[in-house]
Amino acid sequence: MTTTTEARSIAPSLIVTDGSTPRRARRSYDRPGFLTYALLTAFFVGAVFPLWWSFVIGSRQASDINLVPPAVVPGPNFIANAIKVFETVDFAKALVNSVIISGAITLSVVFFSTLAGYAFAKLRFRGRSGLMVAVVATMAVPTQLGIIPLFMIMSELKWTGTLGAVIVPGLVTAFGVFFMRQYLVDVIPDELIEAARVDGASMWGTFWHVALPAARPAMAVLGLFTFMAAWTDFLWPLLVLGPNNPSVQTALAALNASGGHTPDHSMVLAGALISVIPLLILFVVTGKQLISGIMSGAVKG
């Protein structure tokens, strides 16, 4: 597993559908017509329009939001509006904070999920199936509803206002363990593990040198989705971070509220676009992996 395209070629078989889907024969019955492209174009416009329109207003002056017919062409003021964004809220700090939070959560989730997923997939131990059932059952638990005691704990520890208060509750997910287990159960042959044991490798050595390299494609997919989920999270950071140490999402919410009932529309929309840029870059680079991850059932909604 040292090819560079491994994530792409292996990801589609990540889950448990009904086995392999052979390359489809292109027969006359599924050749699309004009209507297909017209409808797809309509969906495309619908997907892109809100972002495009934000850029249009975000690059003009605020009063242009009143134009009839609505403005559809960008103006020259995007940089000026962006500067206003950074003057109104501490967006630079927010971006750094969000990178730290999402990065730490991603590393932790991917590492602990791989470790536990490997144990559930390939090691024999008493209580294995019972514990695995517990993992699956907890996947359905809406942990967001535990925020009140969690908030009390963070206040008690005086962690409110620190990044740790956001990072620590996100260190593990049940879904991550389940996901890695499903992947590793098929991808590592049992004989390989046994061979390593016979050769005298320690358990940790086997994990590190056999399981980890094999798990890499799934780790990449899990990492992507974990990063995105942490980046876009709002309720919990809003509760514990406070205005002086914002994440991107809480900073954007503060920006949105900054003008009271007479907001600077251009500045707010420019800020919304700036908040999207990091994930947009990630999307451009890893879009194909995201798509195959979703299509192989990689993600819970």
Place this chain on the structure above:
Amino acid sequence: MTTLAERPAAGLTFRQKLSRFDFKASPYLYVSPFFILFGLLGLFPIAYTMNVSLYEWNLLKGQGDFVGAGNYISVLTDPFFWNAVGNTFSIFLLSTIPQLIAATVLAALLDQAIRASTFWRMSILLPYIVAPVAVAVIFTQIFSQFNGPITGVLQLLGMDPIRWGFDPFASHIAIASMVNWRWTGYNALILLAAMQSIPRDIYESAALDGAGKIRRFFSITIPMIRPTMIFVVITSTIGGLQIFAEPKLYDGQSNGGANRQFQTIVLYLYEMAFPRRDFGRAAATAWILFVIIILIGLINFAISRSIASQDAGRTRARVARTMKGVRS
């Protein structure tokens, strides 16, 4: 395994013992970080929410007297709570049903030999990377009563603006649009994966039998992807009942509109807990929502199981019939 050679040749029995301990204990060591952290930070807070909900809480004094079910009674008799329940389900239905239809149509469009398929897939997934906060900020400007593109177009046509932020139903549509915009493409890809796993020879024999495109879609595609559709509904239920960022930001100054016309359950919980510091009622609300989510999950599960078992029989019969038709 380069590490092997470096090992000192210590006493064999001790090494064997060590190896045996390593073999027995390692699995527990590997799964324990997850269980410890998840127990402390995931399960314990939910369980402890129950304890919090049994006490009176005060803005200044903090925890007060034990009140038993008092908080539950005051939540369940609060008209604002039921208003929030109604709003949540209204927004949930307005987002789930149109979204499922649109995602299915989109998946069917993509499940053909289209050109530039990666481009189309990427473009419909684009909204998914936009965080709910940014979606809410952008859509608040789009669904504005006073200005923005929709009001602009309506004015152009000589029509009155829609009172998006004030009329309850219109505000629900605006918030549901945020959810729909972000998730339709994502769910379409899940449904597309299900469609691609349908064996193509079923379509071929149906086409030979003279079934048209529309007929094939309704008699083959829809029944075959039904389990995946149910999966999509379940996941959007769990998410949809906990919707927060979109209604919170749709009117950044209040908690769900001046008349709470779009206050959702989690927003109600938030208002109880944080501006008011009534942790008891907020915790009771969390438990009630928890029960609602589990109940709906179980109902979904029961429905999907009965449909799945019916489907398996029906589909098998249909395929058998079709194949017989082909052979004769």
